[in-house]
Amino acid sequence: MANSENQYLLLTPGPLTTTRTVREAMLQDWCTWDDDYNVDVVQQIRQQLVEIATSHSGYTSVLMQGSGTASVEATLGSVIPADGKLLVINNGAYGARIAQIAQVLNIPHQNWDLGEISQPDLNVLDQRLRDDSDITHVAMVHCETTTGMLNPVESVAQRVKAAGKVMILDAMSSFGGIPMDIGALGIDFLISSANKCIQGVPGFGFVIARSALLAGCQGRARSVSLDLYDQWQCMEVNHGKWRFTSPTHTVRAFAQALTELAQEGGVSARHQRYHTNQTMLVAGMQKLGFSCLLDEALHSPIITSFYSPESPSYNFKRFYDRLKARGFVIYPGKVSDADCFRIGNIGDVHPVDIERLLKAIADSMYWTTEAAETGVQA
Ligand SMILES: *Cc1c(COP(=O)(O)O)cnc(C)c1O
Secondary structure, eight states: OGGGGSSSEEOSSSSOOOOHHHHHTTSSOOOTTSTTTIIIIIHHHHHHHHHHHOSSSSEEEEEEESSHHHHHHHHHHHHSOTTOOEEEEEOSHHHHHHHHHHHHTTOOEEEEEOOSSOOOOHHHHHHHHHHOTTOOEEEEESEETTTTEEOOHHHHHHHHHHTTOEEEEEOTTTTTTSOOOHHHHTOSEEEEETTSTTOOOSSEEEEEEEHHHHTTOTTOOSOSTTOHHHHHHHHHHTTSOOSSOOOHHHHHHHHHHHHHHHHHTHHHHHHHHHHHHHHHHHHHHHHTTOOBSSOGGGBOSSEEEEEOOOOTTOOHHHHHHHHHHTTEEOEEOOOTTSOEEEEEOOSSOOHHHHHHHHHHHHHHOTTTOHHHHHHOOO
């Protein structure tokens, strides 16, 4: 198996486990302005991203240096005009981060804080859009990686578009792993990054945008390096050139990751694998006595939050270390009012890996019995 040369599997939703061939794509240095790098690689990536996102015309894509948050910040800061107002649908840490960005950039906004385990009520959404006619843009996270919640993007986008607002979707942890046609849904800006479901390595994010809307964003940016319009123009005019030093190795790895996504059978095949991983994981964990934070109906195939065991001798770090020694890295919880840990199943992770993981977890439950305590070597 390609991932077996890693010391351990990252069951973390980015950076995640990549294939050896993706990592090998980084074994050469590239010149940022040479045709080998620009024309053949960056432009193809931009084109492929649009094709993955939608079958509709009128969309373009922009790559942006930095982690995924930089692309969220570039979008909010470059797209919302000075007299605009943003409604943030916030049901987790990444929704809260969108509100924080709006706050710091002085973008007028309404932070609709739903807590972390519930979804937006569509009637309340309609009401909010009616009550505050200053709202021009609405932002939401697709898969809230905080909990693993999959937000109802179809129905929310439908209400937002019916109200005539611009829809911005943080699909960071879902794009490439969950089928979706943003043109059909009416989403105007979608943001994701290299190191999530496309299974590349970290270093840049990207935005898939309705071209006509992005074209109207000249001069709006609240930052030089995060000017989405300028970056787009540079890439359009100069055949894929980034304005400032581009993450060349990451870009080459990403091109390879896109090839491997196509070889796997595209987004629907990848989604199927993630879904199988996730349902196997939940069934196996429940058998071991763990329970999920969210109702199963709210789960995404990306990451799952489990309640920490209630035993007084349970300690996350110790559990984590035991699993790591057995070849698996899991994720601490991020929910504010529940004690949880999280297990991601995106990346080069397959059902056989989940089987091995469940065995490793069974072997690492030191808190359950004295026998497990003495019988297992950490
Ligand atoms: C990973 C992620 C981000 C961006 O995180 P970075 O650490 O900046 O790459 C944003 N939103 C969601 C939903 C995410 O999962």
